[in-house]
Amino acid sequence: MTPWRVLRLLPPVAVGIAVAAWLLSTAEPPVRKAQAERSVAARTVIAEAAPVRPVVRGYGNVRPARSWEAVAEVAGAITWRLGRLETGNMIKAGTKVLQIDPATYELAVAQTEADLAAQRAEAEQLDREERNTRRILSLEQERLALAESDLERARNLVEQGTAPQTRLDEQERATLQVRRGVTELRNTLDLIPSRRKRLEAQIARTEAALSRARRDLEKTRVTTPFDLRVGKVHVERHQFAGTGQPLVSGDGVARAEITAHLPIETFPRLVGAAGAAGGNGPMQAEALQEALSRIEARVRLVADRDQVWQGRVLRVENALDPQARSVPVVVAVDGPYAGTNPPERLPLVPNMYVEITLTGPAGEPRVSLPDSAVHQDDTVYLRDDDGRLELRKVEVDWRQSGRAILSRGIEPGEAVILDDLVPAIPGMKVVPADGASE
Numbered sequence: 001m002t003p004w005r006v007l008r009l010l011p012p013v014a015v016g017i018a019v020a021a022w023l024l025s026t027a028e029p030p031v032r033k034a035q036a037e038r039s040v041a042a043r044t045v046i047a048e049a050a051p052v053r054p055v056v057r058g059y060g061n062v063r064p065a066r067s068w069e070a071v072a073e074v075a076g077a078i079t080w081r082l083g084r085l086e087t088g089n090m091i092k093a094g095t096k097v098l099q100i101d102p103a104t105y106e107l108a109v110a111q112t113e114a115d116l117a118a119q120r121a122e123a124e125q126l127d128r129e130e131r132n133t134r135r136i137l138s139l140e141q142e143r144l145a146l147a148e149s150d151l152e153r154a155r156n157l158v159e160q161g162t163a164p165q166t167r168l169d170e171q172e173r174a175t176l177q178v179r180r181g182v183t184e185l186r187n188t189l190d191l192i193p194s195r196r197k198r199l200e201a202q203i204a205r206t207e208a209a210l211s212r213a214r215r216d217l218e219k220t221r222v223t224t225p226f227d228l229r230v231g232k233v234h235v236e237r238h239q240f241a242g243t244g245q246p247l248v249s250g251d252g253v254a255r256a257e258i259t260a261h262l263p264i265e266t267f268p269r270l271v272g273a274a275g276a277a278g279g280n281g282p283m284q285a286e287a288l289q290e291a292l293s294r295i296e297a298r299v300r301l302v303a304d305r306d307q308v309w310q311g312r313v314l315r316v317e318n319a320l321d322p323q324a325r326s327v328p329v330v331v332a333v334d335g336p337y338a339g340t341n342p343p344e345r346l347p348l349v350p351n352m353y354v355e356i357t358l359t360g361p362a363g364e365p366r367v368s369l370p371d372s373a374v375h376q377d378d379t380v381y382l383r384d385d386d387g388r389l390e391l392r393k394v395e396v397d398w399r400q401s402g403r404a405i406l407s408r409g410i411e412p413g414e415a416v417i418l419d420d421l422v423p424a425i426p427g428m429k430v431v432p433a434d435g436a437s438e
Contacts (some may be wrong), residue, residue: 038428038429039428039429039430039431040421040428040429040430040431041430041431041432041433042381042383042417042418042419042421042430042431042432042433043417043418043419043432043433044383044415044416044417044418044430044432044433045369045370045373045415045416045418046413046414046415046416047367047369047410047411047412047413047414047415047416048367048412048413049365049366049367049412050365050366050368051362051363051364051365051366052362052363052365052366052368052405053359053360053361053362053363054266054269054270054359054360054363054398054400055357055358055359055360055400055401056262056263056266056267056269056270056357056358056360057355057356057357057358058260058261058262058326058329058355058356058358059260059261059302059353059354059355059356060258060259060260060261060331060353060354060356061258061259061350061351061352061353061354062256062257062258062336062348062349062350062351062352062354063256063257063258063259063350063351064251064252064253064255064256064257064350065252065254065255065256065257065332066226066251066252066254066255067231067249067250067251067252068224068225068226068228068249068250068251068252069246069248069249069250070097070098070222070246070247070248070249071244071245071246071247072100072241072242072243072244072245072246072247073216073219073243074100074105074216074219074220074243075100075240075241075242075243076100076101076102076104076105076220076240076241077100077101077238077239077240077241078098078099078100078101078235078236078237078238078239078240078241079099079100079101079102079237079238080098080099080237081097081098081099081235081236081237082095082096082097082098085097085098085230085233085248086230086233087230087231087232087233088229088230089229089230090227090228090229090230090253090337091224091227091228091229091230091250092224092227093224093225093226093227093228094223094224095223095224096221096222096223097222097223097224097248098221098222098235098247098248099220099221099222100219100220100221100222100241101220102217102220102221105213105216105217105220106217108213108216108217109210109213109214109217112206112209112210112213113210115206115209116203116206116207116210119199119202119203119206120203122199123196123199123200123203126192126195126196126199129192130189130192133185133188133189133192134189136185137182137185137186137189140178140181140182140185141182143178143181144175144178144179144182147171147174147175147178147179148175150171150174150175151168151171151172151174151175154167154168154171155168222247222248224250226252226254227252227253227254228250228251228252228253229250229251229253229337230248230249230250231248231249231250231251232248232249233247233248234246234247234248234249235247235248251350253336253337254334254335255332255333255334255335255336256332256333256336256348256350257314257330257331257332257333258299258311258330258331258333258354258356259317259328259329259330259331260328260329260330260331260356260358261321261324261326261327261328261329262326262327262329262358263326263327264320264325264326264327266398267327267329269360269398270295270358270360271288271291271292271295271360288316289315292313292314292315292316293312293313294360294361295313295358295359295360295361296358296359296360297310297311297312297313297331297356297357297358297359298310298311298356298357298359299311299331299333299348299354299355299356300354300355300357301346301352301353301354301355302353302354302355303353304346307345307346309333309336309348310333311331311332311333311356312331312332312334313329313330313331313332313358314330314331314332315329315330316328316329316330317329317330329356329358331356331358333348336348336349366397366405366406366407367405367406367410367411367412368403368404368405368406369403369404369406369410369416370402370403370404370418371399371402371403371404372418372419372420373404373416373417373418374394374396374404375420375424377396378393378394378395378396379391379392379393379394380392380394380409380410380416380417381416381417381419381421381424382410382414382415382416382417383415383416383417383430383432384415387429387430387431388426388427388428388429388430389417389421389424389425389426389427389428389429389430390426391424391426392409392410393409394406394408394409394410395407395408395409417430419433
């Protein structure tokens with residue numbers, strides 16, 4: 001750049017410097033403003049203590065409370081089958097569904113009845129023989145008495161010499177013959193008790209055989225033991241069924257059961273509340289069933305939340321689930337087919353996947369807060385009496401339905417902040433978001 005051009009730039013620069021100096025000299029000094037205390041607006045709620053009903057949820061598959069599978073106990077051809085005996089149909093208790101050919105078993109009953117009649121006739125004949133033998137024995141005893149009298153007279157006459165010895169010998173032979181007859185009759189009577197016992201044993205054996213034959217005949221008729229829904233039918237008419245072959249199966253419709261697997265840490269709380277409601281003090285083994293009866297149970301279909309059934313807790317199975325380490329609780333639903341009107345109202349059929357909600361009786365009053373009011377699992381923001389933020393540690397006993405039930409840390413009447421304050425500085429001013437005065 002030439003000296004001449006530099007000289008041309010000096011006047012504008014000088015003017016700018018002069019104007020800047022004048023502005024700085026005439027400007028007002030900065031105003032000092034007092035720093036205001038920081039405050040935040042937040043939603044608050046007053047903590048209250050109220051009885052809390054413990055709620056536990058579990059899931060399981062529906063199964064029938066009773067199942068039936070008919071197995072052929074006798075062999076034979078299927079001669080009759082109920083027309084409605086098809087999978088899915090409902091059948092009342094005591095309905096005949098199958099008939100096995102009874103001919104062979106009817107013949108066995110008839111033959112055994114004939115044998116029994118013959119043995120009973122033989123027993124009657126033995127009684128008559130006993131009565132006849134006793135009458136004959138009575139007569140023979142009288143004959144023996146006469147023969148012995150005649151023998152005594154013959155002996156006296158021979159001794160007196162008025163009768164020959166041959167007469168005495170003949171009388172002795174006659175007396176011995178009568179005595180022998182009496183002895184044989186007595187022996188016959190002595191054998192009658194043993195004959196009667198043997199005959200009674202034969203009659204008892206035949207009666208047992210008759211009972212077995214009649215039972216086999218009854219087994220040819222297959223009837224339903226309770227109201228059921230047919231599962232599988234394994235035989236057709238005219239098909240031969242061997243002993244031990246499955247015939248038909250079905251599920252009872254009076255009651256359904258679900259085994260709900262509950263977390264092991266939640267079950268003592270549920271049963272403990274039920275036991276405390278009964279006034280039994282510490283839970284005892286014999287009081288478990290009574291405690292379970294006080295637990296409310298609701299069954300909800302997972303695939304359709306509008307389908308709900310009222311249930312009741314029956315029992316706790318005898319062992320924990322080996323994989324999930326959960327408590328298996330059996331819940332029953334009475335009348336699972338009552339009021340069905342598909343698709344608005346479905347029956348509770350086997351293998352449905354359902355949710356079980358168990359609600360125990362209300363326990364001691366507890367302070368409960370929304371889950372959002374508990375930060376970092378153990379910290380609650382409070383608005384103290386001066387309207388300032390206080391951070392307090394609490395102990396959460398359990399959580400349910402979006403609320404945290406506390407065991408300690410918050411007293412009823414304290415103002416709990418529901419919002420998450422960032423940053424949460426203890427002692428800062430908190431203004432209720434609803435506009436309430438501090």
